[in-house]
Amino acid sequence: MKFVVVSGGVISGIGKGVIASSTGLLFKTMGLNVTSIKIDPYMNIDAGTMSPLEHGEVFVLNDGGEADLDLGNYERYLNVTLTRKHNITTGKVYQHVIERERKGDYLGKTVQVVPHLTNAIQDWIEEVSKIVVDANGETPDICIIELGGTVGDIESAPFVEALRQFQFRVGVENFALIHVSLVPVIHGEKKTKPTQAAIKDLRSLGLTPDIIACRCSEKLDQAAIDKISMFCHVGPNQVWAVHDVNSTYHVPLLLRDQKMLKYFSDRLKLSDIIIPKERIDKGKDLWSRWLQITSSHDRSFETVTIALVGKYTNLQDSYISVVKALEHSALRCERRLSILWVEATDLEQETSVSDKIKYHQAWKNVCSADGILVPGGFGTRGTEGMIAAAKWARENNVPYLGICLGFQVAVIEFARHVLGLDANSIELDENTKEPVIVYMPEVSKTHLGGTMRLGLRPSVFQDNTEWSKLRQLYGGAKSVDERHRHRYEVSPDHIAPLEKAGLNFIAKDETGERMECIELKSHPYYVGTQYHPEYLSRVLDPSRPILGLVSAASGVLDKVTADIAKTGASDF
Numbered sequence: 001m002k003f004v005v006v007s008g009g010v011i012s013g014i015g016k017g018v019i020a021s022s023t024g025l026l027f028k029t030m031g032l033n034v035t036s037i038k039i040d041p042y043m044n045i046d047a048g049t050m051s052p053l054e055h056g057e058v059f060v061l062n063d064g065g066e067a068d069l070d071l072g073n074y075e076r077y078l079n080v081t082l083t084r085k086h087n088i089t090t091g092k093v094y095q096h097v098i099e100r101e102r103k104g105d106y107l108g109k110t111v112q113v114v115p116h117l118t119n120a121i122q123d124w125i126e127e128v129s130k131i132v133v134d135a136n137g138e139t140p141d142i143c144i145i146e147l148g149g150t151v152g153d154i155e156s157a158p159f160v161e162a163l164r165q166f167q168f169r170v171g172v173e174n175f176a177l178i179h180v181s182l183v184p185v186i187h188g189e190k191k192t193k194p195t196q197a198a199i200k201d202l203r204s205l206g207l208t209p210d211i212i213a214c215r216c217s218e219k220l221d222q223a224a225i226d227k228i229s230m231f232c233h234v235g236p237n238q239v240w241a242v243h244d245v246n247s248t249y250h251v252p253l254l255l256r257d258q259k260m261l262k263y264f265s266d267r268l269k270l271s272d273i274i275i276p277k278e279r280i281d282k283g284k285d286l287w288s289r290w291l292q293i294t295s296s297h298d299r300s301f302e303t304v305t306i307a308l309v310g311k312y313t314n315l316q317d318s319y320i321s322v323v324k325a326l327e328h329s330a331l332r333c334e335r336r337l338s339i340l341w342v343e344a345t346d347l348e349q350e351t352s353v354s355d356k357i358k359y360h361q362a363w364k365n366v367c368s369a370d371g372i373l374v375p376g377g378f379g380t381r382g383t384e385g386m387i388a389a390a391k392w393a394r395e396n397n398v399p400y401l402g403i404c405l406g407f408q409v410a411v412i413e414f415a416r417h418v419l420g421l422d423a424n425s426i427e428l429d430e431n432t433k434e435p436v437i438v439y440m441p442e443v444s445k446t447h448l449g450g451t452m453r454l455g456l457r458p459s460v461f462q463d464n465t466e467w468s469k470l471r472q473l474y475g476g477a478k479s480v481d482e483r484h485r486h487r488y489e490v491s492p493d494h495i496a497p498l499e500k501a502g503l504n505f506i507a508k509d510e511t512g513e514r515m516e517c518i519e520l521k522s523h524p525y526y527v528g529t530q531y532h533p534e535y536l537s538r539v540l541d542p543s544r545p546i547l548g549l550v551s552a553a554s555g556v557l558d559k560v561t562a563d564i565a566k567t568g569a570s571d572f
Contacts, residue, residue: 001126001129001130001140001141001142001143001145001170001174001398002141002142002174002175002268002270002273003125003142003143003145003166003170003175004023004142004143004144004145004175004176004177004178004264004268004297005021005147005163005176005177005178005308006019006020006144006145006146006177006178006179006180007144007147007149007151007160007177007178007180007207008147008149008150008179008180008181009151009152009179009180009181009194009195009197009198009201009202010181010182010194010197010198011150011181011182012148012149012150013216014180014181014182015180015215015242016018016070016146016147016148016179016180017038017069017070017073017074017146018073018248018251019178019180019213019242019255020036020070020073020074020144020146020178021036021073021074021076021077021078021144022077022251022252022254022255023144023178023255023260024036024074024077024078024142024144025077025078025286025290026252026255026256026260026261027046027141027144027159027253027261027264028078028203028282028286029143029261029283029284029286029290030261030269030270030275030283031275031276031279031280031281031282032141032142032273032274032275032279032283032284032312033134033136033139033140033141033142033279034078034080034134034137034140034141034142034143035078035080035082035086035128035129035131035133035134035140035142035143035144035145035148036071036074036078036080036082036086036143036144036145036146037086037087037088037125037128037129037143037144037145038067038068038070038071038086038087038088038145038146038148038508039088039089039145039146039147039148039156039159040068040087040089040090040148040149041089041090041148041149041153041155041156041159041555042089042090042091042155043089043090043091043094044091044372045063045089045091045092045095046066046067046084046087046089046090046091046092047059047066047067047068047069047087048066052312052315052318052377053312053314053315053318054315055068056069056315056317056318056320057069057072057317057318057319057320057321058354059071059072059321059535060455060483060484060485060532060535061081061082061083061084061086061455061456061483062081062083062455062456062483063083063084063185063455063456064084064454064455064456065083065084065085065087065454065455066084066454066485067082067084067086067087067324068087068148069317069320069321070146070148071086071087072320072321072535073407074086074144076324076328076537076538076539077539079134079135079538079540079541080133080134081133081135082133083128083131083133085124085127085131086119086128086130086131086133088124088125088128088159090158091116092153093120093121093124093158094117096120096124096498097111097116097117097120100120101544111514113158113161114161116556117162118158118161118165119157119162119440121158121159121162121166122165122166123170124164125143125145125162128556129143131429133177136279136534141273141275142268145163145507147163151179151198151200151201151202151205151207151483152201152205153433156482160205160206160207161205161206162205164205164206164207167207171266171479173267173269174268176180176210176211176264176267176268177207177208177209177210177211178208178209178210178211178212179198179199179202179210179211179212180213180215181194181198181212181213181214181215181241182193182194182195182214182215182216182332183195183214183215183216183224183228184216184475185216185218190216190218190220190224191333192223192224192227192228192231193568194454195212195228195232196228196231196232197501199232199233201211208326209232209234209238210234210238210263210267211234211238211239211260211263212228212232212234212238212239212240213240213242214228214239214240214241214242215242215243216241216242216243217243217244218240218243218244218246219241219243220241220243221485222451225239225241227385228521237259237263238263240253240255240258240414241258242254243255244347246298247297247327249290249293249294249297249327249331249539250294252290253291253294256428270396277482281424285422286540289540290539292329293332293539295539296331296334297331297334297336299334299338300335300336301336302334302335302336302554303335303336303337303338304330304333304335304336304337304338304370304371304550304553304554305336305338305339305340305368305369305370305371305553306326306337306339306340306369306370306371306372306373306494306549306550307339307340307342307365307366307369307371307372307373307389308323308340308341308342308373308375308555309342309344309347309366309372309373309374309385309386309387309389310341310342310343310344310374310375310377310382310384311343311344311345311379311381311382312377313341313342313343313379314343317343319375319449321532321535321537322338322373322375322403322534322546324534324537325533325534325537325543325546326339326373326546326550327539327540328538328539328540328541328542328543328546328547329537329542329543329546329547329549329550330550331539331542331549332547332551332560333547333550333554333560335550335554337550340365340366340368340369342362342365342366342389343358343362343382343383343385344374344381344382344383344385344386344389345381345382345385346358346359346361346362346377346385347359347362347363347366347384347385347386347388347389348382348384348385348388349501362385366389366392367392369398369553370399370553370554371398371399371400371401371525371549371550371552371553372389372390372392372393372398372399372400372401373400373401373402373403373406373546373549374386374389374390374400374402374403374405374406374409374410375403375404375405375406375534376403376404376405376406376485376486376532377404377405378405379427380427380429383405383425383428386405386406386409386514387409387412387416388412389459390402390406390409390410390413391413391417393526394410394413394414394520394523394526397523397524398524399524399525399526399548399549399552399553400523400525400526400527400549401525401527401528401529401545401546401548401549402527402528402529403528403529403531403533403534403545404485404486404529404530404532406515406528406530407517407518407528407529407530408437408488408490408528408530409426410526410528411436411437411490411498411503411518411528412424412425412436412437414498414501414503415434415436415494415498418501418502418503419497419498419501421433422434423435423436423494424436424437425437425438425488426438426488427439427487427488434494435491436490436491436494436498437488437490437491438487438488438489438490438491439487439488440453440486440487440488440514449466452484452485452487453484453485453486453487454484454485455483455484456481456482456483456484457481457482457483457484457509457510457531458479458480458481458509458510459479459480459481459482459507459508459509459516459517459529459530459531460478460479460508460509460510460512460516461474461477461478461480461506461507462505462506462507462508463481465504465506467521468504468506468519468521469525469527469548469552470506470507470517470519470527470529470544470545470548470563471506471507471556472561472564472565473544473545473547473548473560473561473564474544475564475565476565479507479510480507480544482529482532482533482534482535482536483531483532483536484530484531484532485532486530489514489515490505490514490515490530492513495507502520502521502522503518503520504518504519504520504521505517505518506518506519506529514530515528515530515532516529516531517529524552524557525548525549525552525553525557527545527548529545533545533546534546547560548560
């Protein structure tokens, strides 16, 4: 097993996840099996209870694990299925060590950060790196490990020490380190001093970088590369310039042009790994398709505009999987994507001069968009604005997709304005006269972490739904497996009147009792899903409900569904 660690210096949020994912993708183009681990130094057990406005999106895995958003990057780029064990947090590791201490596993020894915690981290990495994550069912050849945060922070110290020891545990030919550092441009001059300081800190902790990936808004000139090489004690070929590009999907091209594969082939002796010809051919095909889709993006001139009506729009990472799924679909439709970020509260009644400006701008964005997407969320804030957006889309034949809360919002809107009910969700109003959305009986009301309906679950298309555009996008499948994260569901008491009025519940869970998807038959594209289709979207295989929204907004939905019917859903 080979291990490539990606760490960061100077500042957090510098792009370690994209560089780690791009590195893994390039290894896959060689035919290697790749897995990935994300280390998060926070004390939380997982990301499930963290505010999207503080930490960004909570990414949900097949097994129901609530993880850091970077695991979404790995799955999208590498086309793998990770588990909750692939996200290591300080909280998880301490919990594991303390449980062992309580059972007496340490035979009465004083339990310390070194060696007990650091050994536990190393054991965890070795165990998880062997988990099969690829569809071919084979053990990974290479594990990409991203160390979250910034090297030098007190929170990451145990993990840095564990990785320092780990390089000797697995052997120098099996361990390489990429350190991502910022090169700011001040008054037109590229400043290398922050990178020099970051590498000095890294070396003082016992880790020596094999590659310094320099993040910069502009291309690095040779003088800056030579300067970093000299003062950071690495060769010029070990300094990678990762400047801003048209899209993150161009980063693998950037790394390949700088001979990343040649360097690691020599450094990690990758030629010693026996790769079957079938996997080599698949790797070549993967790279060919990647080049094709990025070049088509560069050539596309037509734009599709999607209004994303959310409640966490101040931090766009809160919806990163939705954004990426929209990008994947736009790439497939050969359109340039333009997202209009609409804060849902701005669509509600204005009360001041500043509110009026926001109100009219928000409605201008909604009314001018080619399509409207209402994503998931929790709490009452902004939901009336979401309901208003769903009403606009329904009444004006604008393509609409509601995800989780957006699905429930569409049900509430239909109950109010078509059935004439004083309807709401129990979550939004406990005293509502017509609770069309209710609490799921099996879900805990006292604990938040990991207590929702989580993970991969089936949605079964009902009889006589062959007309459904959503079902056609899935290739006419009888059922689909998608990831869930919710506490509330459509009230069973209101299903019959809603369906009688024209709101079609086209898919239900395996019991036939829980509603999974809605669709309006006479609308160009009006769909809601209780599940989160964005979690399973891949760069080369877009999420089907989101592809439906983008293609309908682009005017090519019929062509897309015809292509799927012709080639088959799995080959599309």
